[in-house]
Amino acid sequence: MDLRSLSCKSCIVVIFLLLLVNDVRAYIPTKRFNVEAFGAVGNGRTDSSKAFLYAFTRACQFNGYSILLVPKGTFLVGPVVFKGPCRGPIDFQLRGIMRAPAGAVGMDHWISFRYIDRLMIYGGGILDGRGETAWHYNDCSRNSNCQSLPVSLRLDFVTNSVVRGITSLNSKNFHMNIMGCTNLRMERLHIIAPAESPNTDGVHLGYSEHIRISDSIIATGDxxxxxxxxxxxxxxxxxxxxxxxxxxxxxxxxxxxxxxxxxxxxxxxxxxxxxxxxxxxxxxxxxxxxxxxxxxxxxxxxxxxxxxxxxxxxxxxxxxxxxxxxxxxxxxxxxxxxxxxxxxxxxxxxxxxxxxxxxxxxxxxxxxxxxxxxxxxxxxxxxxxxxxxxxxxxxxx
Incomplete structure (x- = not known):
């Protein structure tokens, strides 16, 4: 057999396999889960924590590609833990505003994602931590037994994931805390808190590897x-x-x-x-x-x-x-x-x-x-x- 002919046939097989893989990806089952369909109310006053958790649970259990949608509006939420593992990749599409409860809530987190693979958080929305209602509780500079205020967004043991194009506003403590994560991209973030706000680190990482933070604007008090x-x-x-x-x-x-x-x-x-x-x-x-x-x-x-x-x-x-x-x-x-x-x-x-x-x-x-x-x-x-x-x-x- 002519070697060039064999080589050509091999190329055709490779191209066919690549097309097949892309075709299979295109037909992965996809389902959208709108938090409003689970009872969330975007009026800035109604506690929508249970609705968010229920929507996430359903999205996480879906055997395919799930999109959890937070539409336009202001949703009072938290503290909440979105815990995996999930059956497939999951998008957290934040288009509206998630607003934290006022004051110190006695927990180390406001919004927490844990043990999730292939998570994508994006959508141009805002995490409003309402730190101005809690910063006066921060006395850690003079009290070694102080109680830490909640981090706005915690990612713990999250892998192969992306956080893109969202705003974190006025966190009570760190804006984002990344712990035990691998292969994470954080890009086009906008992180804002006053210069005098205490302990409002933009992004803090620990015990994590292969993390990229890029093309972001961070203005904080720490x-x-x-x-x-x-x-x-x-x-x-x-x-x-x-x-x-x-x-x-x-x-x-x-x-x-x-x-x-x-x-x-x-x-x-x-x-x-x-x-x-x-x-x-x-x-x-x-x-x-x-x-x-x-x-x-x-x-x-x-x-x-x-x-x-x-x-x-x-x-x-x-x-x-x-x-x-x-x-x-x-x-x-x-x-x-x-x-x-x-x-x-x-x-x-x-x-x-x-x-x-x-x-x-x-x-x-x-x-x-x-x-x-x-x-x-x-x-x-x-x-x-x-x-x-x-x-x-x-x-x-």
């Missing part, structure tokens, strides 16, 4: 994005942050058996008027773990305090033992093409552990201006620098 223990292979791309506390890794080292943080890439972001820029923070008195394989590149700073900041004496309450040095090892960190303006004289501030000095910190093409002469602070760090060095990085090398 970290725009914070990466906690166990964050692995995380990409932050095209995020505009401010006001807020910048993009942070940490805080780390507070609890026993924390997993390492690695494979973090922050690229093409803008930080505007934030209290910190690109920050790695570990508790002054900390337990052992490691931060490594970190890249920050192509980031613009507009009037930012501490644009480049490693803080291994993090102690927000001010009651730490400064004689003890951090046990978190930071190594293999690249800062490349970081440019803009600093609001603090110390544009580059690397304060590493005496016990475990930072290793292999690289700074390339740094261009940060201050209204006067900017400076650099480096303690217990092994670093190298090349390309443009503004401010002068001699103290770090």
């Amino acid at each position: 970290d725009c994005i914070s990466l906690g223990p166990g964050s692995k292979n995380i990409e932050v791309l095209g995020v505009t942050c401010g006001p807020g506390h910048g993009i942070s890794i940490g805080s780390l080292g507070k609890y026993q058996n924390e997993l390492d943080v690695s494979g973090i890439k922050v690229r093409n972001c803008v930080l505007d008027g934030t209290d910190n820029g690109l920050r790695i923070k570990t508790w002054a008195t900390s337990l052992k773990s490691k931060v490594h394989d970190i890249t920050f590149e192509d980031v613009i700073m507009n009037n930012v305090y501490n644009p480049i900041f490693i803080d291994q004496q993090y102690c927000p309450g001010g009651n730490c033992d400064n004689s003890v040095s951090s046990s978190v090892q930071i190594q293999d960190v690249m800062f490349r093409r970081i440019r803009g303006t600093s609001k603090s004289q110390a544009a580059v501030n690397l304060r590493c552990s005496r016990l475990y000095p930072c290793k292999n910190i690289k700074l390339a093409d740094i261009n940060l201006s201050y209204k006067g002469p900017a400076n650099t602070t480096c303690l217990n760090v092994q670093a190298s620098a090349w390309g443009l060095q503004k401010p002068d990085l001699g103290a770090c090398i």
Whole structure:
């Protein structure tokens, strides 16, 4: 048999199989579940929690592709837990507004999705956390036994999923908390809370991997994005942050058996008027773990305090033992093409552990201006620098 003929026949078989797969996908059973059909009322006053839960239960049990629709209107909901596993992929199409109950509700979540594979949350709608009714209850800065306020959106053990094109407004605590998740894309998000709102981190991640946060605007009262223990292979791309506390890794080292943080890439972001820029923070008195394989590149700073900041004496309450040095090892960190303006004289501030000095910190093409002469602070760090060095990085090398 002619080899070219055999090759041609093989191509035809492959094309046929691809067409067959696409055809099968097109005929997966699909069903829409409108929350109003289950008793939800979009008047902003009627508690629709039971209707949402019933609609989700039916959608989750459907043996096919289900779409849970939240139509235009304002729906008072929560706290609610949407728990899988589900029989098929599920879309949560948020077109209207979901409004949280007023005040502190005594739970760690408002809306929670758990143990779901192939979840898609989208639709251009709004999660209104009504944080203004609860922020005055937040006394954690002065009370170690304080009760945490609810996170607006929790994703726990969610896999192969997407959160796209929604707005989170005025969360009582974190806007979004991602825990134990794998293969998650978060894109075109709009996250808003006043600069003075306490603990309103935009997106917090922990014990999750292969997560991408992209093309989003985050303006909050705390970290725009914070990466906690166990964050692995995380990409932050095209995020505009401010006001807020910048993009942070940490805080780390507070609890026993924390997993390492690695494979973090922050690229093409803008930080505007934030209290910190690109920050790695570990508790002054900390337990052992490691931060490594970190890249920050192509980031613009507009009037930012501490644009480049490693803080291994993090102690927000001010009651730490400064004689003890951090046990978190930071190594293999690249800062490349970081440019803009600093609001603090110390544009580059690397304060590493005496016990475990930072290793292999690289700074390339740094261009940060201050209204006067900017400076650099480096303690217990092994670093190298090349390309443009503004401010002068001699103290770090």
